[in-house]
Amino acid sequence: MPAKPVRVVVTRRLPEPVENRLKGLFDVQLRDDDTPMSKAELVAAMQEAEVLVPTVTDQIDAAMLAQAGEQLRLIASYGAGVDHIDVASARQRGVLVSNTPGVVTEDTADMAMALMLSVTRRIPEGLAMMQRGQWSGWAPTALLGGRISGRRLGILGMGRIGQAVARRATAFGMQIHYHNRRRVAAETETQLGATYWEDLDEMVKRIDILSVNCPSTPDTFHLMNARRLKLMKPTAVIVNTARGEVIDENALVRMLRAGELAGAGLDVYEHGADVNPALRELGNVVLLPHMSSATEEGRIEMGEKVIINIKTYADGHRPPDQVVPGVM
CATH class of the missing domain: 3.40.50.720 (NAD(P)-binding Rossmann-like Domain)
Structure with missing residues (x-):
């Protein structure tokens, strides 16, 4: 396998074991601050990344997707819900969307x-x-x-x-x-x-x-x-x-x-x-502060699903957790 074949941009801090795995597998840009990206930062990330790894705090609409770079091919969301992503618009632009169901x-x-x-x-x-x-x-x-x-x-x-x-x-x-x-x-x-x-x-x-x-x-x-x-x-x-x-x-x-x-x-x-x-x-x-899924085990398992989705895509296959509009 070629070393770090895919350019991945992560929008939030993730558990350290997940970040270490990402660094070992991909050409990854991690987030230093544990704060949500601004809309402008998200657009900039989509103009650079082949794979974007957002979370539920990142609202990605049609207007933002229209500004994405041609190289963006996968939005591997870290989380089960995908209502923060305009999945239909992403699909129209040839961008796959995956999530992490069942983990939490x-x-x-x-x-x-x-x-x-x-x-x-x-x-x-x-x-x-x-x-x-x-x-x-x-x-x-x-x-x-x-x-x-x-x-x-x-x-x-x-x-x-x-x-x-x-x-x-x-x-x-x-x-x-x-x-x-x-x-x-x-x-x-x-x-x-x-x-x-x-x-x-x-x-x-x-x-x-x-x-x-x-x-x-x-x-x-x-x-x-x-x-x-x-x-x-x-x-x-x-x-x-x-x-x-x-x-x-x-x-x-x-x-x-x-x-x-x-x-x-x-x-x-x-x-x-x-x-x-x-x-x-x-x-x-x-x-409570949206902490239902906040276990160390669950968050690491979410990261592993993200990695599997990216790796499967990089190998030329459909991500196992691909989200299809109309089937959600």
């Missing part, structure tokens, strides 16, 4: 369960009390939460992550309900003890906790809008580890303030890092 399934499902427990058992309130030195001892009525055993869990999106959440929730004694674009196999339903709801409205009326696990598409934008949120029980909790724009955040804030929902656990937000300030003021909300 278990990590994200773990975090969904952590958020459910954090909200229903009021864990952040107890932690804050201990850190402030305000705990004076056990009391029969202090920090009363609710058990999740026996509760109805509604899963919005029954793909890899949704099914992983269902497996965990079953172990906690929860009843599994789900809504999905397509009904899963009967065998999977039986294994999970899951009830399918074709009508999302009917499901959200009945469940106690809703876990959002669907991708971001035009069809899922504000899928949980004001009207649908109002169908939920006032005792219900909503957890989102998928994409922030699936929920109408302003409507969610209004309902949480009014006591029309019991709580929320959020790891993603409608406007990314520009988090609605009102969410920080609510005591019945647990907020």
